[in-house]
Amino acid sequence: GQQLNQSPQSMFIQEGEDVSMNCTSSSIFNTWLWYKQEPGEGPVLLIALYKAGELTSNGRLTAQFGITRKDSFLNISASIPSDVGIYFCAAPRSSNTGKLIFGQGTTLQVKP
């Protein structure tokens, strides 16, 4: 079945460092979404990507939709303590619905 694989599983970095994480699949998707989840909260949408090769930024966050449509990347520049959380990639199971498949998440910890 369709599955999203995220790496790394966890990261422990120093404040100020840049962070890169990725999400891959054996299936092709037309949309990639990146969410952040903080403890005790629901996922919050960070960036949505709709076109292969697209590069989109949201403040210090930049995400790319892989040209093969089978992967996506999220970068965080100059990390700060409030970046701590779990980052999930997600993609729609079928076209034009909010029925999403999620990766297993990348846990980010930032040391001040």
Added chain:
Amino acid sequence: NAGVMQNPRHLVRRRGQEARLRCSPMKGHSHVYWYRQLPEEGLKFMVYLQKENIIDESGMPKERFSAEFPKEGPSILRIQQVVRGDSAAYFCASSPGTEGLEAFFGQGTRLTVV
């Protein structure tokens, strides 16, 4: 504009009892999705509903679980005769329509079965 509202935030049930989880979508959103998240895992799709219709329940366990989204009022996820394995965080998301791929999530209901 209030976001997706879920209640209760925390729910404790004894084995065999029923659990009812409520979700009010964002204003103007007519599509509701329920997801389950086990500890240290990603979210898993359960069911997709529109007003008075279940569109896709392919992720719902075959027994004990049901969902509805009535014409008036919140969407309800109902778990009958709960077991310890039902302990999880249950999230509801809403979107404005089939073109609304950017689903917005509630804060979740954390169900603990004792």
